[in-house]
Amino acid sequence: MSVKQGLLALLAEEPMYGARLRSEFEARTGGTWPLNVGQVYTTLARLERDGLVEPVGGSDEEGRIAYRLTEAGRSEIESWWLTPVDRDSTPRDELVIKLALAVTSPGVDVQRVVQTQRTATLKHLRDLTRLKSRASDEPDAHDLAWLLVLENLLFAAEAEVRWLDHVESTLGRMPSATLRGARAAAAVAEPVDQDDGPRATAASKGGRS
């Protein structure tokens, strides 16, 4: 997905100008994906070039131009809702790459790498759980969006811990000769920073609840 579909989905409701598109987008995705206004205007320009949106009249007294969907834009967004998200293109995941390299690199204590990461991921999971437990029991539509985003992050962190458990038990069953030098106590890399990227940004929405 790009910002493109997000803006089209919002414009399907009513015409909006850039700043409002930006604030609506952030509010309705639980703040997972902060946009800057420049991104919004660049995307609007591209959508206009491709005939998917058009300006509604001229600029208002503050110089803002509202945009609405064209017919082509409307059919684009309708087909997007029902098109499955592409899962074939595998995103690069630093942790997966780190573990894959660790088990094949001499002198790396893989168990410590796993344990260090698991501790960090569990802390992240705990912080997300705290935020979730503060969420309202009777959420409005925006709270619900935020809650669902938060739960997505919880599931992802939980899956990561389960995978790390699996890595650990698989390593435990391996004959030591299989792991080249993995037992030698040596360099342990830093855990992948859980505070980077969209997860932490979503967690920062805690102030809402």
Place this chain on the structure above:
Amino acid sequence: MSTSSGPDSPVLVLEDVSRVHGEGETEVFALSHASLTVARGELVAVMGPSGSGKSSLLNLAGGLDRATTGRVVVEGVDVSSLDAKGLAALRRRSIGFVFQDLNLIPSLTAAENIGLPLELDGWSVRRARSQALDALDRLKLRELADRYPDQMSGGQQQRVAIARALVGERTLVLADEPTGALDSHTGEGVLKILRQRCDAGAAGLLVTHEARHAAWADRVVFLRDGVIVDETGAAPTADSLLAEAR
């Protein structure tokens, strides 16, 4: 033997505790030199692979088993100094247990099950019932008071088992996989209750293999082969989380 006990002293202290089964060549360490402190208001999760010593740790903390070496102190009382009668009294008064198999007595109603430990401790039936109803009220389960276990769903039985663990003035709650086979929503409700009780001043120790459940705790302790191998730091307070977010 009684050691220091006050509002700020920890509810549970394990000091260099080992539990050894067998001897000589057949000697096995179920738990090896474990040290752990759980304060009032704190929920600590214990994780680790099967056979890593999680349940041994819980049983020692609850006085269901005795340490081979080291000290287990509950509410300032060194458990090893107690005889069987003293230990049973400590368990009834200070410690609540929640196990995966609920151990509710089928011929007793929910309120009777919950009041039983108090009655065993010499409380009148009426007073025990009133405490049991309070415990049910706290968990918003009053309507289950007069139902028998076979008249309740698994989730309801589990919550009644928790009410029993929390009845009276118990300050230490020990839970071993308390969500058992419950669905995720009901299981989460059980953990929420545990969390609330700890926030209200109890100390909790939760054995679980689910990261999602351990995430309700303030700290997570990892065991492998009977040894505590790692521990997450203390949780940030909700206020500090929010401050960070601003």
